[in-house]
Amino acid sequence: MIESLLIANRGEIARRIIRTAKRLGIRAIAVYSEADAGMPFVVEADEAVCVGPANPAQSYRNTEAILAAAKSTGAQAIHPGYGFLSENADFARTVEENGLIWVGPSADAITAMGDKINARNLMAAAGVPVAPGTQDPAATVEAALEAAGTIGFPVMVKAAAGGGGMGMAVANDEAGLRTEYDKVRGFAERMFGDGSVLIERYFPRVRHVEVQILGLADGRVVALSERECSVQRRNQKLVEEAPSPAVSPELRARFLAAAVKAGEAVGYRNAGTVECLLDPATGEFFFLEMNTRLQVEHPITELIHGLDLVEEQLRIASGEAPTFDPDALTTTGHAIELRINAEDPKRFLPGPGKVTTWVEPSGDGVRVDSGYAADTTVTPFYDSLMAKLIVHGTDRADAIAKARAAVAGFEIVGPKSNLPFFAELLENDEFLGGDYDTGIVSRMR
Template sequence: MIESLLVANRGEIARRIIRTAKRLGVRAVAVHSEADADLPFVVEADEAVCVGPANPAQSYRNVEAILAAAEATGAQAIHPGYGFLSENADFARTVQARGLVWVGPGADAITAMGDKINARNLMAAAGVPVAPGTTEPATDLDAAVAAATGIGYPVMVKAAAGGGGMGMAVAADEAALRTEYDKVRAFAERMFGDGSVLIERYFPRVRHVEVQILGLADGRVVALGERECSVQRRNQKLVEESPSPAVSPELRARFLAAAVRAGEAVGYRNAGTVECLLDPATQEFFFLEMNTRLQVEHPVTELVYGVDLVEEQLRVAAGLPPTFDPDALTPRGHAIELRINAEDPKRFLPGPGVIGTWVEPTGEGVRVDSGYVAGNTVTPFYDSLLAKLVVAGADRAEAIERARTAVAGFAVAGPKNNLPFFAELLDNEEFVSGDYDTGIVGRMR
């Protein structure tokens, strides 16, 4: 096993990785910005290094500062968490070139999946279903209009290098496409340094279902079930659950087989997620993207399968076998994750501030992965995620009931937060029925 690990991230995911590292006897090193010096992940690490000011470009995305911290602390490996540098193939290559262990997939897999058009084409060649769309970038507006005409409206206009729900817009007709194309292209150039645009069929009523995969050290790729991620705002997830209430055993078998083929197509190692769109009317699903990292919502899979995915990541990176039998994976019960964000519960606009009260719920089946405690300041420099409230039960009904109790018992004062939204959602008939789609939040508002 790896002896020392530098966590190149912040907040709840850094704290969560550190927790597993310390349980395994692995020395945990944190890097942090000046703005995060007092956060729990810094305090709980065995050693911590400040890598720059609040601006992520000067701290959490500062490759040389992070590598210098690894050298100064004698860290053997680097775990990138999610976001920041986690899907940066050049960073992965540089880490390994410096003689460090990279806790993630190979740089070639990151590169292959980092461009949505290239990823679509690779998946289609591997027999993974893909939605109708362009096989090369729409280089100008005329090309985008021609592509959309062939695909049929409405279409989704996407940044080919984007991710996490960013750089996407829906065009119902040519007039809308002419407006949205330039916006998406400009956003993509500004955010990702790549203005390539993909045009893809848009499905008005669709569910977002993803499969957790793990590429093992011996070369096998295994799937650890699916997660439902259809409760979203601005194409970004708010709630995830496993198993999906929309997926039958027969459909599940097809989902998992396709995800394994996707991983095998790029020689995948370590943890990753194959994201798909599911048409509930036809039971057809289509490849959306592959996230070449640990997902925010990994805890629901952990609770259903009884595994620690961070531990499995470390074992793969160290060339060790998994703690479980890949041929005997058995899911149990149901788990739901609620993303507690520092944002207005009505319009979902960020609301940073000083945390005056922070009381986490407890009880059977309740887990809280948090990044803050009372007295901490939620700054505007980073993602608004405060904590992940995860609940598990013998079935979906029990998980929902436990989630209601946990939300009522989660006390946060200071920054705005979306706990009131979750109280509303957990009593929403559409959500409780399990028959919902990605438009549910809009219908609630």
């Protein structure tokens, strides 16, 4: 087993990884920016190294500074968490070239799944369902219009190199496509350095369902269970639950089989997620993308399976067998995760600030993975996620009841928070009935 681990991340996911590392007797090493000095994850690490100023490009994405920190502290391995460098194939390759263990999939797998068009084509060849769309980038708006003519409006215009719901727009007609194509292409060039655009069928009513996979050290790919991620704002997730209330046993079997095919197609190792769109009217699902890292929402999978996915990641990276029997996986109860963000609960605009009061809920089946505490500051330099409130109940109704009580008991004063939105959602008839889709938040607003 790895003996020393550098966490190339910050906030709640850094604390989450540190917690498992310490439980396993692994020396946990944090890196931090000048803006994060004194944050809980820095204090809780066995050792911490400042890697630069607040700007992520000069700190958390500064590959040279992070590698130097790993060498100076004697780290054996690097865990990238999510975001920042977690899906950077060049960094993964450089880590291994420097004799360190990369706690994640191979650089080749990251590259293969990093481009949405290439990933679509690979999945189609492997027998994984994909939505009607372009097999090559739409190099011009005329090519996009031609593709849309074949696919049929409305269409989704996507940045091929994007991720996390960024670089996406819906076009309902030719005029809309001309406008959105230029916007998405420009955004993709600025954000990802790659202006390639994918045109795909848009489903007006769709659910976002994903499957957690683990590529084990012995070469097998195991699909754990599905997660429902349809409560979103601006194509970015706010709430996840497992199992999905929309997935029957028969549909679940198809989801898991497709996810295993997806992982096997790229020789996947470590933790990853196969994301799909589900048409609730027909029961058809289509590959969306594969996230080649640990997901923000991994705790709900942990709770229904009784696993520690960070431990499984570390065991795989160390060449060890998993803690569970892949042929005898079981699930228990229902879990829900709420992303507590520093943003207003109506328009979801960022609202950073100093935390003057931070009181976390507790109790049976309640877990809080937080990045902040009283007397810390949510700065504008990073993602607005402050904490994840996760509940586990005997069934969905029990989990919702626990979530209501936990939201009421979570007190944050200083920065804005979306806690009032969750209080509203947990009383919403559409959500309570389980028959919702990705448009639920816009209908609430």
